[in-house]
Amino acid sequence: MNTSIDNRAFYGRLGKLALPIAFQSLMLAAVAAGDALMLGRIAQDEMTAVSLATQVQFVQNMFVMAVTGAGAILGAQYWGKSDRRTLEDLFNLMLRWVGGISLAFFAACELIPGLLMRIFTHDAPLIAIGSDYLRIAGWSYLLSGVSQCYLTTMKVTDHVPPSAWISSGAVVTNIVLNAVFIFGLLGMPRMQARGAALATTISRVAELALCLFISERPGYVRPAWRRFMDRRRELARDFRKQCLPLLGGGLFWGVGFTSYTAIIGHMGSDAAAANSVAAVVRDLICCMCNGVGSAAGIMVGNELGAGNLERGKAYGIKLRNISYVIGFVSTGIVLALTPLVVRMVILTDAARAYLRGMMVIMAIYMIGRCVNTVTINGVMDGGGDTIFDMYSLAVCMWGIAIPLALLGAFVFHWPVLVVYACTCLDEVGKIPWVMLRFGKYKWVQNLTR
Numbered sequence: 001m002n003t004s005i006d007n008r009a010f011y012g013r014l015g016k017l018a019l020p021i022a023f024q025s026l027m028l029a030a031v032a033a034g035d036a037l038m039l040g041r042i043a044q045d046e047m048t049a050v051s052l053a054t055q056v057q058f059v060q061n062m063f064v065m066a067v068t069g070a071g072a073i074l075g076a077q078y079w080g081k082s083d084r085r086t087l088e089d090l091f092n093l094m095l096r097w098v099g100g101i102s103l104a105f106f107a108a109c110e111l112i113p114g115l116l117m118r119i120f121t122h123d124a125p126l127i128a129i130g131s132d133y134l135r136i137a138g139w140s141y142l143l144s145g146v147s148q149c150y151l152t153t154m155k156v157t158d159h160v161p162p163s164a165w166i167s168s169g170a171v172v173t174n175i176v177l178n179a180v181f182i183f184g185l186l187g188m189p190r191m192q193a194r195g196a197a198l199a200t201t202i203s204r205v206a207e208l209a210l211c212l213f214i215s216e217r218p219g220y221v222r223p224a225w226r227r228f229m230d231r232r233r234e235l236a237r238d239f240r241k242q243c244l245p246l247l248g249g250g251l252f253w254g255v256g257f258t259s260y261t262a263i264i265g266h267m268g269s270d271a272a273a274a275n276s277v278a279a280v281v282r283d284l285i286c287c288m289c290n291g292v293g294s295a296a297g298i299m300v301g302n303e304l305g306a307g308n309l310e311r312g313k314a315y316g317i318k319l320r321n322i323s324y325v326i327g328f329v330s331t332g333i334v335l336a337l338t339p340l341v342v343r344m345v346i347l348t349d350a351a352r353a354y355l356r357g358m359m360v361i362m363a364i365y366m367i368g369r370c371v372n373t374v375t376i377n378g379v380m381d382g383g384g385d386t387i388f389d390m391y392s393l394a395v396c397m398w399g400i401a402i403p404l405a406l407l408g409a410f411v412f413h414w415p416v417l418v419v420y421a422c423t424c425l426d427e428v429g430k431i432p433w434v435m436l437r438f439g440k441y442k443w444v445q446n447l448t449r
Helices: 007-040 044-053 055-080 084-111 113-118 124-156 160-183 193-215 233-265 269-285 287-305 309-344 349-382 387-410 416-422 425-429 431-438
Strands: none
Touching: 007 160, 007 269, 007 287, 007 309, 044 055, 044 113, 044 124, 044 193, 044 233, 044 269, 055 084, 055 124, 055 233, 055 287, 055 349, 084 113, 084 124, 084 233, 113 124, 124 160, 124 193, 124 287, 160 193, 233 269, 233 387, 233 416, 269 287, 269 309, 269 349, 269 416, 287 309, 287 349, 309 349, 349 387, 349 416, 349 425, 349 431, 387 416, 387 425, 387 431, 425 431
16 A cells, blocks of 8 residues: 655645644633733732633533544544545534533532632632632533534534634634623623623624534535434444543543642642643643644544555654654743743732743643644544543553642642642653554554444
8 A cells, every 4th residue: 555645735734624723722722811811900819710710611621522532533534434424423422422511510600619619729719709700601611512513523524614713703702702891891891700701601602603504504514403312323332432531531631630720729829820821821832733633633534534544654653743843842932932921911929930930841841742632632542542541641640740749739848830840740751651652553443334
């Protein structure tokens, strides 16, 4: 089989897929950045409380991402095989799973918001502000998962630009409404944190409406409503085989990341504020590796599903090499932005010092984050090797990084920056293990029936 790669075609397709997805990721991260900057101009507590409250949606997204990730893995391969009917049935599966998840998180935000906030902080003012935020933002959690099912299906069926424009339009709406509701512009009351929640909810309504409208166009894959409750046992089994490891890995990673936030949050409001800003910067810089990672899964999955196993393997190797370049470039960007970021938000002197140190530590972390995102979540997941991510997170994050951070914060009382460095160990530390697994090529498999 011919394994040579036409570089012009390869990079053309990579750019066509990765750039819109990266832009979409950037726009989504811009919402958090907008919240932080706008609320940071009002008060440190408002900014910190909203940053902590949004960790609830972060955990929900771990469930949603597992479901849509499984749909993307199988969907990319079935699209490579030109099997539209199976794609419709996959769409139905995703919607059924996501519906239950969204209802559960909505109910928690409406009924026990204070209890949710106490997971992340013991500061009473932060709990009160965050609870008000969650009661309003919880309504958006009903809608966001459904939108992600539509957007994921668009991506794997060669409709990446429309999915990016829909998300971007919702983000622009969110940012504009943030300014209106947070600061009380255009005659609206000044709602501060509650305004950020209201802006998020309205933008999610707009996003879902656009998804429904665009998907009615010819050539788009839509849910098969007449078969919505029909069950194809083999497809459901294949879906669970991909989804459950992704869910396990997503929960390990999501709850682990939330634990990092909670650990730093319990080290004081200054540490929590600095970590909130650093997290926004991290999410903005990670946009390119997120785009390339998603594109890698689609490109490798299309080739494997079409039966071109050797070409899929060659694509994976090339994308793995590209991930290192992205990682080192991201490191340079973080270091270059550090002075600007430290001056942009209103922080206490202690919080500003913490932020400066966190940015330097995060610059090193970015190498591991970019390599692992593209290699594990892109290439290896695209071929169905989803179980490794869960294993690596169980060992590196839960076996090493989290215990060290907990001991450092609550037993040995290490400085804030040392504890923060512990939370960044897992991504960089597991690179050798990732490369060893990658080289076994267990991800080179056709998952279609």
